[in-house]
Amino acid sequence: MTQRIIEISSPNFVTELQLESPANFAALFENHNPLCLEIGCGIGDFIEQMATIHPQRNFLAIDIYNKGCYKTCRRIDGAGLGNIRVMRIEARFLLDRYLSLNSLAAVYINCPDPWPKKRHRRRRLVNRDFLRALLYYLQPGGELFFSTDFTDYAEQVAPLVRDLPGYESQLGRLPETIPQDYPRSKYMRRFLDKGQPIHFIHCKKQESCASGCHLLTPVRAGFRTSWSSVEHG
Ligand SMILES: C[S@@+](CC[C@H](N)C(=O)[O-])C[C@H]1O[C@@H](n2cnc3c(N)ncnc32)[C@H](O)[C@@H]1O
Numbered sequence: 760m761t762q763r764i765i766e767i768s769s770p771n772f773v774t775e776l777q778l779e780s781p782a783n784f785a786a787l788f789e790n791h792n793p794l795c796l797e798i799g800c801g802i803g804d805f806i807e808q809m810a811t812i813h814p815q816r817n818f819l820a821i822d823i824y825n826k827g828c829y830k831t832c833r834r835i836d837g838a839g840l841g842n843i844r845v846m847r848i849e850a851r852f853l854l855d856r857y858l859s860l861n862s863l864a865a866v867y868i869n870c871p872d873p874w875p876k877k878r879h880r881r882r883r884l885v886n887r888d889f890l891r892a893l894l895y896y897l898q899p900g901g902e903l904f905f906s907t908d909f910t911d912y913a914e915q916v917a918p919l920v921r922d923l924p925g926y927e928s929q930l931g932r933l934p935e936t937i938p939q940d941y942p943r944s945k946y947m948r949r950f951l952d953k954g955q956p957i958h959f960i961h962c963k964k965q966e967s968c969a970s971g972c973h974l975l976t977p978v979r980a981g982f983r984t985s986w987s988s989v990e991h992g
Contacts, residue, residue, distance in 0.1 A: 828889025913958030
């Protein structure tokens with residue numbers, strides 16, 4: 760079943776047509792503030808809070824889900840926030856095509872799809888290759904925040920972050936339970952309300968690590984091809 764695509768007319772919604780490769784995000788935001796990326800923004804509740812707390816930072820919120828992008832735009836337009844832009848785009852494709860070396864001050868990944876079945880785990884977004892690739896795009900001292908309700912996913916990511924040269928944990932223990940002052944997303948609230956823990960990982964790209972490895976895995980065409988004929992508002 761195909762879902763109806765909702766037209767998104769928000770001035771904060773960005774299509775690929777507006778971007779060069781690599782993109783000029785300073786032009787897009789009309790300032791040179793640090794750029795932060797949320798991957799899988801869902802309905803935009805997390806990014807609304809982050810952008811409100813950090814008005815001197817720019818936030819790019821992406822999701823592959825049209826309705827999520829629509830809801831995120833409605834939320835930030837309603838809040839009158841000028842430091843968020845929203846894109847419907849696949850994360851690895853965005854990185855590979857539009858971002859450049861040391862361009863990101865922070866990356867947020869909250870409750871990514873857990874792919875709980877063992878045979879599906881290789882579909883998880885955050886794995887060794889992805890973390891190595893992120894080192895290329897994070898600036899030295901740039902931060903990675905990862906949260907998940909899924910214990911197995913946290914236990915997969917924690918040792919990778921601990922052992923990969925280039926990252927340094929900002930927590931005594933990995934994974935840690937989510938801090939009180941970290942903004943809550945819809946999915947986080949869903950699990951916390953049921954008394955289930957949210958596992959949390961926070962690390963930085965080492966200051967001494969000027970570059971990382973570029974994407975090692977090919978960008979999958981799946982999410983892209985189905986969009987080729989779609990107009991994105
Ligand atoms: C489980 S939801 C969590 C949404 C939100 N982060 C939250 O915590 O409420 C995962 C979201 O990530 C998006 N997503 C999954 N894979 C993605 C990818 N490769 N690139 C961009 N977004 C992705 C999905 O469309 C979905 O909206």
